[in-house]
Amino acid sequence: MTTDPTTLHWVKxxxxxxxxxxxxxxxxxxxxxxxxxxxxxxxxxGPVLVIAPAAWSAFVAGIKAGELSA
Structure with missing residues (x-):
């Protein structure tokens, strides 16, 4: 997989x-x-983190549930 930031389409x-x-x-x-x-x-x-899909899904679910608020 390429992690060159210039070749990927990034979404905020x-x-x-x-x-x-x-x-x-x-x-x-x-x-x-x-x-x-x-x-x-x-x-x-800068650096690009490469995360397993299951870990990313858990992270997004935590954000949506308000579990990771500062």
Whole structure:
């Protein structure tokens, strides 16, 4: 799987606010690679985390349920 940030189509999380705490993911590559690329939108050329789909689903469910609020 490529994790080159320039070749992936990144989508900002709808749960990100305008305060700079933004997460982006590349959903199109997830179906072809069985991995979820995730990055910090403030550092688009920085590191990309590659997360297992089950872990990503659990993370998103936790966010939606308010379990991971600061």
């Amino acid at each position: 999380s709808s749960y990100s606010n305008n305060g700079g705490t933004c997460v982006e993911w590349a959903p199109a590559s997830t179906s072809s690679t069985s991995a979820v690329p995730v990055r910090d939108s403030k550092d688009p050329h």
